[in-house]
Amino acid sequence: MTDSILHIGMIGCGYWGPNLLRNFAQQDGVRVKTVADRVAERRAFVTKGYPTVATVEDHQEILKDPEITAVIVATPAATHYALTKEVLEAGKDAFVEKPLAMKTEEAVELTRLAAERGRILMVGHTFLFNEAVRDLKRRIDAGELGKLYYLYSQRLNLGIVRGDINAAWNLAPHDVSIGNYLLGETPARVSASSVQALQPEAPRLDDVVFLTLTYPSGVVMHCHVSWLDPRKSRTMTVVGDKKMIIYDDVAQDKLQIFDKGITRGERVPEEQATDFARFKMITRAGDLLVPNLRVPEPLQVEAKHFIACVKERKTPLTDGHNGVAVTAVLEAADLSLARGGAPVDIQIPAAG
Numbered sequence: 001m002t003d004s005i006l007h008i009g010m011i012g013c014g015y016w017g018p019n020l021l022r023n024f025a026q027q028d029g030v031r032v033k034t035v036a037d038r039v040a041e042r043r044a045f046v047t048k049g050y051p052t053v054a055t056v057e058d059h060q061e062i063l064k065d066p067e068i069t070a071v072i073v074a075t076p077a078a079t080h081y082a083l084t085k086e087v088l089e090a091g092k093d094a095f096v097e098k099p100l101a102m103k104t105e106e107a108v109e110l111t112r113l114a115a116e117r118g119r120i121l122m123v124g125h126t127f128l129f130n131e132a133v134r135d136l137k138r139r140i141d142a143g144e145l146g147k148l149y150y151l152y153s154q155r156l157n158l159g160i161v162r163g164d165i166n167a168a169w170n171l172a173p174h175d176v177s178i179g180n181y182l183l184g185e186t187p188a189r190v191s192a193s194s195v196q197a198l199q200p201e202a203p204r205l206d207d208v209v210f211l212t213l214t215y216p217s218g219v220v221m222h223c224h225v226s227w228l229d230p231r232k233s234r235t236m237t238v239v240g241d242k243k244m245i246i247y248d249d250v251a252q253d254k255l256q257i258f259d260k261g262i263t264r265g266e267r268v269p270e271e272q273a274t275d276f277a278r279f280k281m282i283t284r285a286g287d288l289l290v291p292n293l294r295v296p297e298p299l300q301v302e303a304k305h306f307i308a309c310v311k312e313r314k315t316p317l318t319d320g321h322n323g324v325a326v327t328a329v330l331e332a333a334d335l336s337l338a339r340g341g342a343p344v345d346i347q348i349p350a351a352g
Contacts (some may be wrong), residue, residue, distance in 0.1 A: 009062035100323030109199030111320030132254035145240030
């Protein structure tokens with residue numbers, strides 16, 4: 001299949017769908033054949049911008065088309081499980097926007113189904129295809145930061161307010177997937193707190209959510225997500241005993257590497273300790289490095305990766321197991337919110 005044209009169908013072309021359509025339509029060796037959407041205005045948008053792409057109201061027409069072998073699911077989060085299951089059962093490969101599912105057991109089921117049917121299942125954790133994030137990962141793995149202490153992230157903006165999922169499900173999949181990727185592990189437990197201001201009558205439509213993730217290695221990650229904030233922020237700070245790095249997706253310089261830290265020196269005599277630390281703390285303030293990174297559009301890289309995985313039958317970086325881990329964290333966070341912020345252990349069933 002490596003030299004043939006890959007025919008792709010797409011279900012949903014709402015908020016994020018046009019970005020996916022544009023990036024997949026630009027790929028060599030690919031033809032986006034059909035887009036399905038129930039909303040007439042969205043179908044008209046596709047027809048105007050992509051006259052060679054057919055549009056249909058019923059996604060079943062995509063599933064029944066034998067020429068279409070891969071399908072993009074870009075619909076509201078609550079529909080991901082059912083639609084992806086239909087795609088896999090139709091014998092087609094699936095690219096699913098985040099999150100893979102709203103329940104861990106559903107994400108596991110999809111992952112198992114893909115394995116049983118020999119299908120490619122990939123989740124749209126786009127930031128794992130961001131060159132700045134990948135560079136940060138390489139530096140962590142090379143030991144440049146030394147022993148990692150903690151991470152914290154902010155994903156904030158004024159809007160877009162959702163009426164179907166809370167800020168955690170809408171925004172935190174990015175930060176959780178990045179954290180898991182950088183550390184190479186999945187959190188053992190999570191605690192969460194929130195503010196629900198704009199839609200107080202609706203159940204669990206939190207506008208602001210704070211997550212604290214504790215990883216098996218002992219590293220702690222704090223995530224702050226909000227669609228009710230005066231400024232746009234897309235940052236992650238990683239602190240180690242050798243260096244500290246700030247990743248800022250909004251800034252022109254995506255990475256800032258700080259050669260600074262604090263090390264513990266000799267013990268302070270008991271009579272001198274008083275209110276200060278019992279060991280001398282030595283502060284190191286070295287250089288600031290801003291690497292010159294070439295950062296192509298992550299969606300382009302992501303689309304190329306999915307196409308390569310389909311044509312070469314390779315396991316995607318963001319496969320079903322990757323999606324299961326993120327869903328498990330967010331589902332446990334929901335439980336923590338319901339329990340007033342109590343820590344909840346994260347259970348991830350084997351997905352085959």
